[in-house]
Amino acid sequence: MVLEVLEFGFLQRALIAGVSVAITSSVIGLFLVLRRNSLFGDALSHAAFGGIAIGLATNIYPLWTGLTLSILGALGITKLRQSAKIPADATVAILLSSGLALGILLISLSGGFTLDLFSFLFGSIMLVSVEDTLTILAMTGIILSIIILLYRQLMYITFDEEQARVSGLPISKLNYLFIILASVAVIVSMRLVGILLVSSLLVIPNVTALLFNKGFKKTALISVLISIFSVVVGISISYAANLAPAGTIVLISTAAFLIVLAVRHYSKNKHIIKKLEEAKS
Amino acid sequence: MQIIEVNRLSYAYSGTLVLSNISFTIEEGDILGIIGPNGAGKTTLFSCMLGLREDYTGTIRILGEEIKKKKKSKVFKSIGYIPQKNTVDQNFPATVEEIVSLGINITGKTSNEKIALALETVGLLAQKDRRVGELSGGQQQRVLIAKAMVNDPKLLILDEPATGIDLEMQNKFYSLLKKLNQENKITIIWSSHDLDAVNRLATSVACINRSMFFHGKAYEFFENPDLLKAYSESSMQAHMHLHSHTHRG
Numbered sequence: 001m002v003l004e005v006l007e008f009g010f011l012q013r014a015l016i017a018g019v020s021v022a023i024t025s026s027v028i029g030l031f032l033v034l035r036r037n038s039l040f041g042d043a044l045s046h047a048a049f050g051g052i053a054i055g056l057a058t059n060i061y062p063l064w065t066g067l068t069l070s071i072l073g074a075l076g077i078t079k080l081r082q083s084a085k086i087p088a089d090a091t092v093a094i095l096l097s098s099g100l101a102l103g104i105l106l107i108s109l110s111g112g113f114t115l116d117l118f119s120f121l122f123g124s125i126m127l128v129s130v131e132d133t134l135t136i137l138a139m140t141g142i143i144l145s146i147i148i149l150l151y152r153q154l155m156y157i158t159f160d161e162e163q164a165r166v167s168g169l170p171i172s173k174l175n176y177l178f179i180i181l182a183s184v185a186v187i188v189s190m191r192l193v194g195i196l197l198v199s200s201l202l203v204i205p206n207v208t209a210l211l212f213n214k215g216f217k218k219t220a221l222i223s224v225l226i227s228i229f230s231v232v233v234g235i236s237i238s239y240a241a242n243l244a245p246a247g248t249i250v251l252i253s254t255a256a257f258l259i260v261l262a263v264r265h266y267s268k269n270k271h272i273i274k275k276l277e278e279a280k281s
Numbered sequence: 282m283q284i285i286e287v288n289r290l291s292y293a294y295s296g297t298l299v300l301s302n303i304s305f306t307i308e309e310g311d312i313l314g315i316i317g318p319n320g321a322g323k324t325t326l327f328s329c330m331l332g333l334r335e336d337y338t339g340t341i342r343i344l345g346e347e348i349k350k351k352k353k354s355k356v357f358k359s360i361g362y363i364p365q366k367n368t369v370d371q372n373f374p375a376t377v378e379e380i381v382s383l384g385i386n387i388t389g390k391t392s393n394e395k396i397a398l399a400l401e402t403v404g405l406l407a408q409k410d411r412r413v414g415e416l417s418g419g420q421q422q423r424v425l426i427a428k429a430m431v432n433d434p435k436l437l438i439l440d441e442p443a444t445g446i447d448l449e450m451q452n453k454f455y456s457l458l459k460k461l462n463q464e465n466k467i468t469i470i471w472s473s474h475d476l477d478a479v480n481r482l483a484t485s486v487a488c489i490n491r492s493m494f495f496h497g498k499a500y501e502f503f504e505n506p507d508l509l510k511a512y513s514e515s516s517m518q519a520h521m522h523l524h525s526h527t528h529r530g
Contacts (some may be wrong), residue, residue: 034373156383159373166331166362167384168355213412215376 013133014125014235014245020140021192021201022227026209027147028185029202030220031178033210034158037088040074041199043095044186047073049195050102052120057110062120063187070183073099078179082172123194123246125235132191139188143181154178155216192231193246200250201227208257211264226256282309283345284436284468285330290339292325299325300337301492307470307485309435312462314483314499315472318516321490323472324365327440331362344435361429361467365440368421371414377424378409384428399427402465403457419450426457430465437461439471443478451475455482476503490515 032040051069055062077091107117119127128136147154153174156164165171189198209223234249285307292300300322307313317323328334330341332348341348343356361384369380381396400406403423408416413424422442429437439458443451455478461467473479479486479499486502488495494515495502502508 152383155375155379159369159375159380159383160364162333162364163362164383165333166357166360168357210372210374213415214374215410215412216374216379219374 010126010128011235011239013128013130015232017128017133017136018125018192018231018235018249019228020136021189022205022231023224024140024143024185025189025198025201026205026223026227027144027220028182029206030209030223031154031158032182032202033206037092038203039089039092039096039199040182041186041202043077043092043099044070044074044183045190045195045198046096046103047099048183048187048190049120050099050106052117052195053103053106053110056116057106062116066120066190067183067187069099069102070186071180074179074183075176078175119194120190121194121196122244123190123192123197125192125245126239128191136188136191139184143185143188146177146181150174150177193249197246197250200253204250204253204257205230208253208260211257211260226253230256283307284309284311284343285470286340286342287326287330288340288342290326290329290337290341292322292329292334292337294325299491300329300489303339303489303493305487305493305496307468309468310462310466311485312458312469312471312483313485313487314479315470315487315489316474316476316479316512317472317489317494318474323489324440326489327362327438327470327472330438331360332357358432359435361426361432361434361437363422363425363429363437363439363442365444368418368445369413369424373414375413376410377405377413377416377427380413380424381409381427381431384431395431396427399431402430402461403427417450419446419454422446422450422454423457426461430461434467436468436470439469441472441474443473443475451478458482488512 029041032038048066048070051066052062054060054069055065058065073095077095080086080094081088081091153164153169156167156169157171157174161171185202186198189201193201205223205227206219208226209219212219212222214222230249230253234252235245237243237252238245238248283306285305287306288304290300290303291298303322303326305313315323315326325334329337330343330348335349344359346356348356377400378396381399384399385392385395396409397406400409403426405420405423405427408420413421416424426437437458443454446454458469458471459482462469471483480503483499485497486495486499487493488502494512495508
């Protein structure tokens with residue numbers, strides 16, 4: 001039955017694009033979570049929403065206008081953060097609300113919500129075309145190659161920016177490059193879960209992976225596996241039960257988080273009781 | 282050979298002169314203890330020496346090279362630095378080995394032998410696969426030293442490295458510094474509040490309180506009761522000044 005289902009082209013494309021997005025978002029998300037920048041993905045996706053509205057209003061391919069506005073907004077708030085010393089969460093709020101406001105304004109001017117806009121808001125993984133799938137694969141390849149190449153530098157900045165600066169790393173350039181990669185990852189992920197749920201893909205698998213208390217590489221690997229699991233199981237369940245794929249994927253990853261959290265809590269308690277009993281005897 | 286030469290260094294922050302006309306030199310193989318009360322400008326001095334602040338006046342030469350003239354100087358690769366906050370975020374997901382590997386010349390390939398050697402020097406080779414957040418404060422500090430050591434530095438700069446570590450760990454740590462200086466021939470600059478430790482370990486002393494109060498051989502400072510008394514009085518005044526500002530603030 002599973003093999004028969006996989007003969008459907010749209011499902012094949014959904015799974016290939018989905019797994020690809022799962023890998024990209026969890027790898028980028030690990031750095032965001034560790035830098036205490038979990039909501040940055042939300043800010044980027046909302047800025048992209050403004051850009052997409054521009055694209056739809058001007059008949060330019062919306063993903064490109066979304067990507068452009070997302071990158072410009074992200075670079076702008078990073079500059080603002082550095083020069084005006086405005087707290088990180090406040091700059092995220094500025095980008096998030098401005099992007100959303102721009103989108104709403106343009107939509108109201110062009111006569112209301114369209115089907116296209118809904119697919120950007122809530123994702124449309126079952127509708128990805130061959131071209132979309134190839135674009136997502138190419139973007140994933142580029143993002144992963146750069147991250148693998150700069151893995152140690154990015155980890156160093158995430159661990160301690162001051163020490164990384166002393167060691168001679170070009171911190172500003174690396175930060176700007178990372179922001180551009182994060183913007184691309186958000187745009188790619190939007191196809192899967194939509195603007196409103198993008199940050200869940202960046203954050204939840206990583207927070208779950210952190211509960212395993214492993215090193216950096218293993219945490220990244222666990223996060224990627226959880227993310228792939230959520231996407232594959234989410235797409236399968238949503239197809240079988242005729243549910244919205246984006247919501248199903250995110251709820252599967254939330255369920256994985258809650259299960260790992262509960263198991264960890266139980267095993268921790270068990271360990272403490274065992275230690276106390278050993279000490280008593 | 283002079284490792285560092287600081288000449289007439291002054292630095293102002295928010296309209297206040299934090300460092301005024303500081304001059305000193307460090308010879309190869311020295312252990313220089315920098316002492317001074319809180320707010321004396323020790324961390325600012327290190328920031329200038331490490332190229333983190335550039336809007337100072339005066340000159341700083343490291344291994345003969347004026348650092349302000351060459352912004353991306355390779356000379357910084359000869360320096361190992363342990364910051365004042367010398368423990369790591371408990372939740373950061375990295376093994377001891379992964380943290381030490383960050384210290385390797387970042388464009389170069391990681392070398393397992395170099396990492397193992399650095400960890401062996403600080404006595405943590407057996408812990409290399411453990412998560413760094415699981416270690417004690419003293420052990421985490423030694424991980425950071427191994428990270429600084431892995432690049433074969435000529436100079437180690439440590440900003441109040443013994444803060445927040447129990448007495449036993451402090452003694453182990455000072456023995457390690459001595460070993461690094463004597464066996465690995467590393468010049469050490471280290472700021473501290475602990476006069477007793479500086480007396481035991483340092484070959485020379487720089488005593489600053491925004492300006493240079495004393496610079497010379499350690500015994501010249503510690504065997505001179507007048508200097509010691511003047512230092513403790515100046516520290517007390519600085520403490521009271523800081524205290525009154527904190528209360529007003």
